[in-house]
Amino acid sequence: xxxxxxxxxxxxxxxxxxxxxxxxxxxxxxxxxxxxxxxxxxxxxxxxxxxxxxxxxxxxxxxxxxxxxxxxxxxxxxxxxxxxxxxxxxxxxxxxxxxxxxxxxxxxxxxxxxxxxxxxxxxxxxxxxxxxxxxxxxxxxxxxxxxxxxxxxxxxxxxxxxxxxxxxxxxxxxxxxxxxxxxxxxxxxxxxxxxxxxxxxxxxxxxxxxxxxxxx
Numbered sequence: 001x002x003x004x005x006x007x008x009x010x011x012x013x014x015x016x017x018x019x020x021x022x023x024x025x026x027x028x029x030x031x032x033x034x035x036x037x038x039x040x041x042x043x044x045x046x047x048x049x050x051x052x053x054x055x056x057x058x059x060x061x062x063x064x065x066x067x068x069x070x071x072x073x074x075x076x077x078x079x080x081x082x083x084x085x086x087x088x089x090x091x092x093x094x095x096x097x098x099x100x101x102x103x104x105x106x107x108x109x110x111x112x113x114x115x116x117x118x119x120x121x122x123x124x125x126x127x128x129x130x131x132x133x134x135x136x137x138x139x140x141x142x143x144x145x146x147x148x149x150x151x152x153x154x155x156x157x158x159x160x161x162x163x164x165x166x167x168x169x170x171x172x173x174x175x176x177x178x179x180x181x182x183x184x185x186x187x188x189x190x191x192x193x194x195x196x197x198x199x200x201x202x203x204x205x206x207x208x209x210x211x212x213x214x215x216x
Contacts, residue, residue: 002102003083003141010075011083011143013066013100021066022107023074023100033070040065061095065103074100079145079216082152082208086172089205090137093144093170096216102140110135144170148211160202166213173205 002021003011013021015035028037040063066072075081076099084091086105101107110133136142144150146169155161155175162180171177180200201207 003100003143005081005083006073008080008149009078010073011081011100013072013074015066015068015070015072017069019067020103021072021100022063022103023066023072024076024098025062025064027074027076027099028064028066029073029075031070031072033068035066035068035070035072038065038067061098063098066100074143076145077216079147080149080210082144082146082150082169084142084144084170084172084208086136086138086140086142088139089172089174090135091142091170091172092133092135093142095134097144097146097169098134099143099145101136101142104140105136105138105142108135108137109133144208145216146208146210146212147214147216150208150210153207153209155201155203155205155207157202157204160200161207162198162200163207163209164213165197165199166215167209167211168199169208169210171201171205171207173203175201175203175205175207177201 002019003013006012010029013023015021015033022040025039079099081099092110150169153161153163155171155173165179178200180198
């Protein structure tokens, strides 16, 4: 793994010749060795067309390319950091939560409606995450940011996991998601639980949940 945890809010990345990382601009805290940081006008992987797609989808977070030989420490805004290792599957995550990821991963954008149809689009609106989300696919490590730490919840077939939309950080694996509602008469008269909407994730994989309902 390229990334190692220093503490809950800082990670260290090993940079080797011939390899590259991508990180959010301004996230470098310190480094050792012969390392260069170059603004990435394409906003990551996938070429110009992929860049245009991310900008249209409002999923184009300013990134920089990190290359050379040495070690770099990353952190941003005092947010908690979670390292996720992908072994060939796809991570679904909002672009503004990406702190850094290995250049071996292929970056893309997914229309929320393709996961859950119309309800997928509704989910994007209700959660404030918009109609698109960023995907990273392949083998490599990703560092994502969250409020108050992150807990990984496994998703196994036949046992869906329900998550507060505001506490959702990311998920990976062969997972379907949809918005479910528990609205009842108590909610109509203001005596409900206050948990009217939840994300239901089913299939096989894992979802990452932060210890807060605050967005970045």
